[in-house]
Amino acid sequence: xxSRIRTAVFVVAALLMILTGxxxxxxxxxxxxxxxxxxxxxxxxxxSDDTYQSIEYKGRTYIGYGTLKGRIDGxxxxxxxGYIVQDGVAMKDVRFxxxxxxxxxxxxxxxxxxxxxxxxxxxxxxxTSGKMIGTPRYIENLEYPYWK
Numbered sequence: 001x002x003s004r005i006r007t008a009v010f011v012v013a014a015l016l017m018i019l020t021g022x023x024x025x026x027x028x029x030x031x032x033x034x035x036x037x038x039x040x041x042x043x044x045x046x047x048s049d050d051t052y053q054s055i056e057y058k059g060r061t062y063i064g065y066g067t068l069k070g071r072i073d074g075x076x077x078x079x080x081x082g083y084i085v086q087d088g089v090a091m092k093d094v095r096f097x098x099x100x101x102x103x104x105x106x107x108x109x110x111x112x113x114x115x116x117x118x119x120x121x122x123x124x125x126x127x128t129s130g131k132m133i134g135t136p137r138y139i140e141n142l143e144y145p146y147w148k
Contacts, residue, residue: 024074025074026077027077027080028095028113030080030082030083030092034081035082036085036090037055038055039053039055039084039086039087040054040055044145050144052064055108057105058105060125061125061127062126063123064122064123065122065123065139066122067121067140067142068119068139069139071138075100076099077100077109078098078100094111097109101134106124106125107122107135107139108123110122124147129146
């Protein structure tokens, strides 16, 4: 009887781990002095019809690069930097984070904290164009013209 109870407890625990995920939860908490990421527009210098929403971080310009391939959790996502401000409107539920696998901050991830239906968006620093940089395994390149 005791072995059946142990087995049942093990099965329930395994199912809970599968349903909730094995990794740490992403800490969506805003820092004490969050950065307001004001959006701009970047125009591809070789193709004037190719435009991107851009943000600035530590003197670098970032534009969209890719989306999520697989899943990420708190082990992948670093500290929250701040939130987006678009057309003068603060959108505090759309936040930017560092990535633990990218100590040079070549990528930032934009995460929507108000729901699970929005996929994370990965932004890449413009100064990395044409360079071989490490891209974390969970980033899927969307093949935007600027990055080709």
